[in-house]
Amino acid sequence: MTFCRSIASLLLSCTFALVPGAHAAGIIVHDARNRDVAVTDVARTVSIGGAITEILYALGLESRLVGVDTTSLYPPSALHDKPNVGYMRKISAEGVLGLNPSLILAIQGSGPPETMDILEAAKVPLVLVPETFSEDGLVEKIKLVGHAMGVDARAACLSAAVSADLAQLRALRAKVTKPVRVMFVMSLQNGRAMVAGHKTAADEIIQLAGAANAIDDYDGYKIIGDESIVAAKPDVVLSIERGKDSLQADAVYAHPGFALTPVAANKSFITMDGLYLLGFGPRTAAAARDLSVKLYPALANQGGSFTSALSATNCRQ
Template sequence: MTRRGITRALQCAALASGLVLSVAAAAEDVVIRDARGRDVTIGHPTRIVSIGGAVTEILYALGAEDRIVAIDTTSLYPPKATAEKPNVGYMRQLSAEGVLGLNPQLVLAIAGSGPKETIDVIDAAKIPLILVPETFSEAGMLDKIRLVAKVAGLDARGKCLADAVSSDLAALRELRAKMTSPQRVMFVLSFLDGRVMVAGKKTAADEIIKLAGGVNVVDNFDGYKIMNDEAIAAAKPDLILSMERGKETLQSEQIFASPSFALTPAAKTKRLVAMDGLYLLGFGPRTAAAARDLAVKLDPALSSEAASFKPASLAVNCRQ
């Protein structure tokens, strides 16, 4: 090679090196505003502790599962996540030692994760911690996808997934418009020793009922609270909704034989629907599909219409 050729090669190498350094610097300067209103600066984390079923589901949908070093007990989808990733426990009862012992470069957790003492220890250890906002709405769901994608440096894949979910939500609105008679629904979180805890406003259960075209009969308080027999009877639910809990899943005979529900319209028709908790309440990519399934339970006349609703979020490939 001539001297001129050697010089040119060195210049190209220097240029390429500068480009790599520039890209690396850009990766280190990503700033994320999290649920605490903090600006968190991250690079390109390859060791992520993922806390929250929807967070983990989104990372897998984006093809970023190779960066996950651990998950929590709510991260049940996809099923292979629980089989191939270590578990750091329940999202609200995290151990600082268990998380930090994995040498994470980032802890990506849904808002509400804790306890506060664990969050404080992780912060003190200078491990970037991003709390993902949890807003039970269509917009909140899409924002969650976009934020997780930005954190992973996969904005284009995030747009792909958000677009698919947006399409599903539009199809869901069309399905809801064809519902002839909105059903009155009560979501039962727990039923133990005659004590019934139900979902009020500003809950995932309240929003999924609305997305499916139903009416939450509990509209006089926020969150989850114990409701007495008289109030349940006065609410007159047409259908009881709950989560699947394996052997502890509520059974029709069990709930409608109780004084709490015996006089409700739901008892007359034995209308009890139990669905997978993460699918129903996770507010991740599959939420529109869950609302579609619930809509058919509320109004069986929608079955043929729902059959033509093929959720894009379940078929799209946003992993590349």
């Protein structure tokens, strides 16, 4: 009888070990709310935040994803293959819970608050991933996501590759002798510019590229007038591609404020893919390098080559 019970116990333990995404002992994740979240099953994970989804794919965990949000644009197959739970700041609780998730990974700032409250009350483990716009913040984001999913070794591999890319970027940035002044403009609303200040992804990517944010007197995003634009003296306007809502170069050059700055005089306008530029996922170092070469074309011929460790490393197994 004891022998039979031992065999039964062994079979049960083996069966549990083979269940995709199951954590035998559970994992504790300390998240952005300064809370410890117990994760026991990642077989049905919902990802809210493009950077989180990108990390999960880079770690080879896409088979565990049962839903993503609309910012999950990379890889393109994510939004194409997985159910869509809406925009990260306007998530539908019903849409998420209807997927019967065993874990929800959401980037800090996801919402609205009432939706997050409902998800909390549903007793599904909800890990709020910190969104810190810095090199260290990016690496820690990868480690936290990997830890939550029970793949710390893969996360260490990905973190090392991203850290190597960031080191290359620092070497490239050191070649910049005179930082240009960049103004990130999200949009022009009734002729007024919505512009990024400090403590934003735009501010950090500008600095990572070896440039200076032309706005240095406030945090977050703010609509500013013509006088403030002229006073900031931007050399370059940076924006993101948003389809038909994308900011156009001609609109910037013709704007009364920008017309009195070097931006219009030098026709200096750069636009890049939004998730690539501002997502702070694994490709951030490459995005900052691409921006740096756009800002300083001479770098391409002065040791500006960038061989991504990320593209040469397989952290999916």
